[in-house]
Amino acid sequence: MTTTPHTTPRANPQPAGEPGAPGPGATSRRQAPTADTAQVGVSSRARRGAAPWSRGLPIAGAIIALWAVTLVLALRLPVPGGLAAGSGAGGAWLAGAWLEGAVIVGVVLLRTFLSTGLFITAHDAMHGVVAPGKPRVNAWVGQLALGLYALFPFGRLREAHHEHHRYAGTARDPDFRHEDAPAGGLGVLRWYGRFVWQYLSWWQVVGMAAIFNVLVHVAGVPEGRLLLFWVLPSLLSTVQLFVFGTWLPHRDDHGSFADGHRARTLAFPTWLSLLTCYHFGYHWEHHAWPHVPWWRLPAARRERVGVGQDEAGC
Numbered sequence: 001m002t003t004t005p006h007t008t009p010r011a012n013p014q015p016a017g018e019p020g021a022p023g024p025g026a027t028s029r030r031q032a033p034t035a036d037t038a039q040v041g042v043s044s045r046a047r048r049g050a051a052p053w054s055r056g057l058p059i060a061g062a063i064i065a066l067w068a069v070t071l072v073l074a075l076r077l078p079v080p081g082g083l084a085a086g087s088g089a090g091g092a093w094l095a096g097a098w099l100e101g102a103v104i105v106g107v108v109l110l111r112t113f114l115s116t117g118l119f120i121t122a123h124d125a126m127h128g129v130v131a132p133g134k135p136r137v138n139a140w141v142g143q144l145a146l147g148l149y150a151l152f153p154f155g156r157l158r159e160a161h162h163e164h165h166r167y168a169g170t171a172r173d174p175d176f177r178h179e180d181a182p183a184g185g186l187g188v189l190r191w192y193g194r195f196v197w198q199y200l201s202w203w204q205v206v207g208m209a210a211i212f213n214v215l216v217h218v219a220g221v222p223e224g225r226l227l228l229f230w231v232l233p234s235l236l237s238t239v240q241l242f243v244f245g246t247w248l249p250h251r252d253d254h255g256s257f258a259d260g261h262r263a264r265t266l267a268f269p270t271w272l273s274l275l276t277c278y279h280f281g282y283h284w285e286h287h288a289w290p291h292v293p294w295w296r297l298p299a300a301r302r303e304r305v306g307v308g309q310d311e312a313g314c
Contacts, residue, residue, distance in 0.1 A: 056130045056293050060141050063117040067148060070114060074107050074229035075221055104228065111233035113275070116240050118149040120278040120294050126158040129293040150234060151204045160199070165290055168250070169262030174198065175246055176262075192242050244276045249283030261287040270298045 078100065124130050125142030139154060146152035160174045167173045175195060212231075215221040249263050266273070266281030273279045279297040280286065285304060292300050 054132070055295070056124065056132065057137070057141070059293075059295060060121045060124070060130045060145070063114065063121050064141075064145060064148065067111075067114040067118055070107070070111055071230060074111060075225045077104070077107065077225065077229070108228060108233055108236070111229055112236040112240065115149060115233045115237035117278060118145045119237065119241055120280070121145040122149070122152075122154065122157070123161065124293050125154070126161050127290050127293075129291055149237075150200075151207045152199065157199060165287065168287060176250055188247060191247065192239070195242050195246060196238050240277055241280075245280040245283070249281065263287045265301065273298065 121130065122142040122145040125138040125145070128135065128138050130141050131137035142158070143154040146154050146157065164173050164175045169176050212226060215226060216223050244266070248266055261284055263283045263286075265284045266276075268276060268281050270279075273281050278294045280294065282297040282301045285292070285297050285300040289300055
């Protein structure tokens with residue numbers, strides 16, 4: 001996989017949580033933003049993408065609704081072995097088992113993608129772009145998304161994320177582990193473990209365990225379905241968020257970062273960028289313009305690299 005370090009000098013962006021951050025499009029379409037041009041106004045297309053009550057709120061609502069609906073439907077699916085309970089011999093049973101397994105894997109992957117979407121929705125709420133100019137709405141939507149994800153407190157994660165933007169790749173960055181960044185193998189696993197654990201609290205673990213037991217022992221939901229379609233996708237989504245939203249964009253290959261953003265863009269085509277982590281592989285663009293919502297990051301990247309350039313090879 002190819003990644004793209006950037007040589008553009010960092011501007012002095014406004015703090016990530018404040019309105020009025022710079023956006024793409026202030027320069028020639030084939031010219032990367034510089035320390036001067038990155039502070040100039042937002043392009044007309046970017047303004048449309050961040051207009052009050054624009055697509056941000058409906059998109060957030062759709063992700064949250066799809067997460068909830070697919071969970072309810074998935075909990076009604078048979079766990080492995082369900083098809084085997086029916087009649088049929090030999091090849092018919094084997095075909096049924098393969099079909100059941102394929103359905104379950106597909107549902108787990110879909111649920112993982114939507115669980116990641118919950119966190120990305122909360123992330124955009126942290127930057128105020130779910131409902132621009134409506135801080136309370138952003139806080140409500142962000143807390144709802146994080147509560148469904150794993151009972152995370154929105155305020156604490158928002159503060160930590162703004163610290164990440166202010167001090168990216170330094171000792172004050174809560175998401176960065178300098179001692180593990182250049183390392184592979186165990187170093188990556190240590191970074192992942194600290195990345196997840198630092199945002200967890202005992203009351204969250206107790207709360208999730210209580211919800212799990214109420215669903216099993218009071219609501220009568222089979223334990224296997226909860227593990228497959230609720231717990232497993234949530235755990236897999238933490239790996240997805242870490243790999244494509246933190247480790248690959250922020251790993252320090254022996255001082256390879258050329259500007260203060262200390263981030264790189266992953267050279268993925270748009271469709272793969274969406275599937276991997278809702279375009280968070282376009283991470284330099286996100287750090288340069290934190291108020292561009294996730295669904296506008298491909299356009300921000302195209303504006304930066306210029307029209308006509310192969311988007312898979314920035």
